[in-house]
Amino acid sequence: MSTAAAAPNDDLLDSGYLSALRQQMVKFAQMHLSDVHLAEDAVQEALAGALVGAQRFAGRAALKTWVFAILKHKVADVLRHKQRMVDASSLCKENEEDATNDLFDRRGHWLxxxxxxxxxxPQACLEQQQFWLIFEACLDGVPAQLSRVFMMREFMGFETDEICETVGITSANLFVMLHRARLRLQECLGQRWFEAGDAPKKKGRR
Amino acid sequence: MNCDRATRLMSKSQDRPLNNGERTALEVHTWMCVGCRNFRKQVGFLRQAMQAFAQRQDDDEGPG
Structure with missing residues (x-):
């Protein structure tokens, strides 16, 4: 249909565009790696990889999607490497026992x-800037090991088998970790937003 | 089924389809348990919020 205003190669040579794209990529990588140096390295490698085949992509949107696809794989590689240094199954056990004890009684019913x-x-909250500040604070409060798999699943859109392969855990462990992350997030949002009186009310209800 | 098990299944259903037995047991439990009924809605909202969060990252930080 329409043609791109600038050739993809030009996009990657446009310092303004490249700087903004790079900033976005670093933020993305840092969110997952929790290490600015590792994030910078991953972004550098992704951009270097992008330069190789940039001419295949018409337009900035396609180029950006492709660059981020490369970055996701770089981030996954780094995560895989980091994971070798810890015993994933022991982390799962640790996470398995820490969260439920203070939510359920001995018979497994809610305290x-x-x-x-x-x-x-809740839908109205998505329009409120204040909600997102609380949401990010709650995300930051999720323990690192849980946050990593949760973000891979819900933010990066990885399938569960991809996450298991990348992180080196079984699907059973992954389901437990994702559940723990959701419990933490649900509890935090409930306490800090919905029960704190900041949430918008539906008309006609208290 | 207790609430601990029910919430695990609700979470798992976000990542893979439940089998018939799991789905039936969960339906029966949530019909009786208001806490778990609320939790099920909240887990669904979390996914929606994460999608909106990812979109915001794009909009706020994107080139231009």
Whole structure:
């Protein structure tokens, strides 16, 4: 249909565009690697890889998608390498036992303090800047090992078998870790936003 | 089924389809348990919020 305003090669040579793209990539990589140096390295390698085949992509949107696809693989490589240095299964056991004890009683039913109450009008929160500050704070509060697999699943869009292969854990362990992350996030958002009185109310309800 | 097991299944259903037995047991439990009914809605909202969060990262930090 339409042609791109600038050739892809020109895009990667446009210092303004490249600088903005690079900044976005570093933020993305740092979120997953929790290490600015590793993030910078991954971005550098991804951009170097992008230069090799850039002429195949017409337009900035396609180029950006492709560069980020390369970056995801670089980040996954780094995560895989980091994971070799720790015993993944012991991490899972550690995470398995720390979260449920304070939510459920001995029979596995909700403790009265932790039983989820209804969240009023959650959709409206997505439009509120303040909600996102709380949301990011809650994400930051998820333990690193849980956060890593949760972000791979929900932010980077990896399939579960890809995550298992990358991180070196079984699917059973992954489901436990994802569940722990969701429990943490649900509990944090409930306490810090929905039960703190900041959430918007539906009309006609209290 | 208790609430601990029910919440695990709700979370797992975000990542793979539940089998018939799991789905039926979960339906029965959530029909009786208001806490788990709330949790199920909240887990669904978390996924929606994560998608919006990812979109915001694109919009806020993207070139231009």
């Amino acid at each position: 009265s303090d932790s039983r989820p109450t209804a969240w009023d009008n």
